[in-house]
Amino acid sequence: xxxxxxxxxxxxxxxxxxxxxxxxxxxxxxxxxxxxxxxxxxxxxxxxxxxxxxxxxxxxxxxxxxxxxxxxxxxxxxxxxxxxxxxxxxxxxxxxxxxxxxxxxxxxxxxxxxxxxxxxxxxxxxxxxxxxxxxxxxxxxxxxxxxxxxxxxxxxxxxxxxxxxxxxxxxxxxxxxxxxxx
Numbered sequence: 001x002x003x004x005x006x007x008x009x010x011x012x013x014x015x016x017x018x019x020x021x022x023x024x025x026x027x028x029x030x031x032x033x034x035x036x037x038x039x040x041x042x043x044x045x046x047x048x049x050x051x052x053x054x055x056x057x058x059x060x061x062x063x064x065x066x067x068x069x070x071x072x073x074x075x076x077x078x079x080x081x082x083x084x085x086x087x088x089x090x091x092x093x094x095x096x097x098x099x100x101x102x103x104x105x106x107x108x109x110x111x112x113x114x115x116x117x118x119x120x121x122x123x124x125x126x127x128x129x130x131x132x133x134x135x136x137x138x139x140x141x142x143x144x145x146x147x148x149x150x151x152x153x154x155x156x157x158x159x160x161x162x163x164x165x166x167x168x169x170x171x172x173x174x175x176x177x178x179x180x181x182x
Contacts, residue, residue: 003032126153127182149178
């Protein structure tokens with residue numbers, strides 16, 4: 001890493017100065033710069049190209065398991081750890097598909113609230129009209145639900161609540177916070 005950094009910045013500053021800065025000898029840097037790549041490094045370069053090609057072919061969706069299977073079909077024996085290392089070095093990150101979560105069920109016989117605003121979203125005074133919504137956020141620990149209440153006059157969040165499930169208390173807590181902030 002030090003030598004590569006020195007090589008990258010050698011055009012702007014003298015190699016001697018960069019070597020002193022990084023705490024390495026000039027002879028060690030030049031030995032690194034002029035050495036021939038090892039067999040492992042040459043194989044890594046070739047395999048890195050194969051991994052990148054298979055990764056692009058999958059439209060950036062394959063992880064190490066699928067890439068290993070894909071490369072095995074091309075008669076390339078390579079471990080998942082090596083694939084992972086080569087992917088990290090090439091900054092290849094697979095896209096993960098998130099499971100769709102339906103939060104609205106319109107097939108019910110329950111009463112539907114009347115539309116009092118009729119798309120009139122401007123008010124004359126604060127604390128006259130509140131609007132709210134519920135959204136869900138995917139986290140590493142699962143879904144997080146967020147209920148928000150906004151004052152239409154100031155467009156300010158006046159109440160909010162978060163929870164692990166979408167229950168009635170989530171909305172009630174957000175409304176209670178809005179009530180106490182008025």
